[in-house]
Amino acid sequence: MIWANLAMLGVGGAMLSVPVLIHFLMQPKPIEVNFPALRFLKEKQLINRSRTRIRHLLLLLLRCILIALLVLALAGPAVASQEFGKWLTFGGISFIAALLGIVLLMSLVSGSANRLLNGIFGTLLALALLMAGWYGLKLFDSEDGGQLLGDNGDPVAALLVLDTSPTMQYELENETRLKKAKSIAAWLVKQLPSGSQVCVAAPDGDRAFFSVDQDAASRRIEALATSYNSKTIPETLADAFPLIEESSLTRKEVYVVSDLTRKGWSPSADPAIDRLIQDETISLFVVDVGVDNPVDFRLGSLELSARQITSNGQLKVKAAVNRLGGAAQRNVQLSVEKLDKTRPVVSNGQTLFPEEKGWVRTNTVDVFENGSSKTEFQFQENLEPGTYHGKVEIVGGDPLAIDDDQFFTFEVSTPWRALVVRPAGTESRLLENVLAVGGSFEGEVLDQSELDGVTDFEKFDAIFLVDPGPMTDELWMALEDFVRGGGGLSVFLGHNASTRDGLPDPSFQTDAASRILTGRLSNIFRCPDRLLEPFVLSPQDYSHPVLSAFREVSTSIPWSKYPVFNFWGLDREFNEDFPTVNVASYNNFEPAIIERRIGAGRVLVMTTPVAEPVNLRKRKSWNQRSLEPWVWYVVVKSMTRYVVQADSDALEVRVGQVASLRNDLSQYPDSWNVFSPDPEKPPARIAMVNNAVSYGNTDTPGHYRLKGVLDGPVLRGFSANIDPKTVDLTRVVPEELDSVLGAGRYQLAKGQEEITRQQGQARKGREFYPLLMMMMFAAIVIEYLVSNRFYKS
Incomplete structure (x- = not known):
């Protein structure tokens, strides 16, 4: 316990003597009068005189208690907040004991003959005194019960954790939440006592440390910026808390300044958080700078029809506009930069990016209250080959502008060169139509009998074997070398791989063939009933790029309308090289589409033909794709793009992720300069490793541009976007905050006044002044009642 005005105790001691002196000095001197007629009343007079003296002493006691309570209140006793309840209990028991003593004394003075009642009061008084004594000993003998708080100006070991997550960019009254948090943190540092130790921590991944002095702490606060790939607040607390634990200063305080959005308050299992919760000598303050009812427009992740298109190909971009708040309308704009091989370039310490916005498309979107609406852009221009950067943005702005933009990158290339190989009489029109649409592929169709004469496979990007017949080992090995060098190969197996007896042709059983086909052909699976029990494709998941186009509608795809009557079984052979x-299976769990990687290339094997003629005379068809061909068209299109690795480069990543691009030395240099979206950040130099270039310092959303030299400037790049979860404005509820920091363990404040008040309670403790004033009022009432009872007319 501490005393705000310790000198008042001395003054109070002097004041207590005043009623005592008045009591003795103001007593009238007795006058002796002889009145013989009343001598028999003398004994009664002596009894009344003794009772009167006791009454006077009782009133004297009450008036002394009254002055003592006034003096104690003015002295300002206070205890630590966590000890206030214990002292309150001790004081309450003592006060009850005093009341019982006064009541018992009044009963005795009044001459009550009710001995039972007096006995009850006496017993209760004795019990109250015993309880007060026992609790007092326990309170003062405990480790922290008698702990002094010390002077309010003692140095403090302070930990300030500032939330720097993207939602702190929310703007209210022309001030972002981060700016307000930094203002409050700077004020906190300035009002800390001289000699304090200050650690300023943020969820930006930097190591926690004590600043040299309070000015250095203020500079650290001013330098804080938004961290897009940030830790949670509990993780940041756990990292920095050991500094406070190890400090030699007695007084320790932790401040967390945050907008209290849920994404930053996931519970932590770190033992440091448990130690913080359990150590009640450390004051913990949570300062809320958030907004209770935020409003926001937010763009969801973009969906691009392709990351690589041909010069005259079409690009479709879908965007979801999400609304937090009332219904509203906004314009959404798509822009694509024109190719400028002179930029980026560094001038006077700053990076200059392409100035011309290029092509622009605008859509108007209506969004319902707390709803979401989708919009689609179609972009098709005659573009020269290269890497293009674009952006979709919400025009008009809102309080949280950081989630109004989404960046994307795509590549424009010459059409891929494809070779379609089929035996005579084999149906390949579906595949040829897929390759022809959009101008993505250019190629030729070749009869398998002419394949032995082709020796220059390198001029093709992909080869498609449609229901191939017997092939020599030399041809299988030539195809393997083609794939190993980065080419793509798709094999659609059918009846031509069998002998007249329906057995696998020996050429499909060799080691060379099995390396391509992922195993040796075993047998033909034939459905028991072509009408009632056909096989159908039955994917277990849609994570593979070949099936990713169906991910959002996976439960409504009519696979049953694409019956498969026959397919090849494979004795799969494991090869760690x-x-x-297994991309997809049939409903009997046998593989339908299999992927194998050989060197730098890819092989896709389908165990049934890509398509069969509708009317066959000499044999029965292996499948039927003509009922609703659009689904099978999407599957085949995805397969063709996948084998040429059309979208394999990471042209879009989340902030904080590593971007990796293939680096073919025949097209690209072996080293690059990487330009960040931040124009003040100097370019970084990266080199090729394992036929790829990678860059991981993606700490800012925007376009990252790679510039190299190979017979002139060469440009590449990718985009980084923030994770939509990091801009979720949903506020944490008190129960969630309690689960992280412990119920009743922290003090919540919204502004400087609340912080000052709660800071005073933590440093100075809880004062007894209000309770002492109430007790003084009670003493006045009791004194008034007693005096009126003793001095009735």
């Missing part, structure tokens, strides 16, 4: 993945 050739990673193999």
Whole structure:
């Protein structure tokens, strides 16, 4: 316990003597009068005189208690907040004991003959005194019960954790939440006592440390910026808390300044958080700078029809506009930069990016209250080959502008060169139509009998074997070399791979063939009933790029309308040099589409033909794709793009992720300069490793541009976007905050006044002044009642 005005105790001691002196000095001197007629009343007079003296002493006691309570209140006793309840209990028991003593004394003075009642009061008084004594000993003998708080100006070991997550960019009254948090943190540092130790921490991944002095702490606060790939607040607390624990200063305080959005307050299992919750000598303050009812427009992740298109190909971009708040309308704009091989370039310490916005498309979107609406852009221009950067943005702005933009990058290339190989009489029109649409592929169709004469496979980007017949080992090995060098190969197996007896042709059983086909052909699976029990494609998941186009509608795809009557079984052979993945299976769990990687290239094997003629005379068809061909068209299109690795480069990543691009030395240099979206950040130099270039310092959303030299400037790049979860404005509820920091363990404040008040309670403790004033009022009432009872007319 501490005393705000310790000198008042001395003054109070002097004041207590005043009623005592008045009591003795103001007593009238007795006058002796002889009145013989009343001598028999003398004994009664002596009894009344003794009772009167006791009454006077009782009133004297009450008046002394009254002055003592006034003096104690003015002295300002206070205890630590966590000890206030214990002192309150001790004081309450003592006060009850005093009341019982006064009541018992009044009963005795009044001459009550009710001995039972007096006995009850006496017993209660004794019990109250015993309880007060026992609790007092326990309170003062405990480790922290008698702990002094010290002077309010003692140095403090302070930890300030500032939330720098993207939602702190929310603007209210022309001030972002981060700016307000920094203002409050700077004020906190300035009002800390001289000699304090200050650690300013943020969820930006930097190591926690004590600043040299309070000015250095203020500079650290001013330098804080938004961290897009940030830790949670509990993780930041756990990292920095050991500094406070190890400090030699007695007084320790922790401040967390945050907008209290839920994404930053996931519970932590770190033992440091448990130690913080359990150590009640450390004051913990949570300062809320958030907004209770935020409003916002937010763009969801973009969906691009392709990341790589041909010069005259079409690009479709879908965007979801999400609304937090009332219904509203906004314009959404798509812009694509024109190719400028002179930029980016560094001038006077700053990076200059392409100035011309290029092509612009604008859509108007209506969004319902707390709803979401989708919009689609179609972009098709005659573009020269290269890497293009674009952006979709919400025009008009809102309080949280950081989630109004989404960046994207795509590549424009010459059409891929494809070779379609089929035996005579084999149907390949579906595949040829897929390759022709959009001008993505240019190629030729070749009869398999002419394949032996082709020796220059390198001029093709992809080869498609449609229901191939017997092939020599030399041809299988030539195809393997083609794939190993980065080419793409798709094999659609059918009846031509069998003998007249329906057995696998020996040429599909060789080691050379099995390396391509992922195994040796075993047998033909034939459905029991072509009408009632056909096989159908039955994917277990849609994570593979070949099936990713169906991910959002996976539960409504009519696979049953694409019956498969026959397909080849494979005796799969594991080869650690050739990673193999089962892309999709049939409803009997046998593989339907299999991927194998050989060197730098890819192989896709389908165990049934890509398509069969509708009317066959000499044999029965292996499948039927003509009922609703659009689904099978999407599957085949995805397969063609996948084998040429059209979208394999990471042209879009989340902030904080590593971007990796293939680096073919025949097209690109072996080293690059990487330009960040931040124009003040100097370019970084990266080199090729394992036929790829990678960059991981993606700490800012925007376009990252790679510039190299190979017979002139060469440009590439990718985009980084923030994770939509990091801009979720949903506020944490008190129960969630309690689960992280402990119920009743922290003090919540919204502004400087609340912080000052709660800071005073933590440093000075809880004062007894209000309770002492109430007790003084009670003493006045009791004194008034007693005096009126003793001095009735």
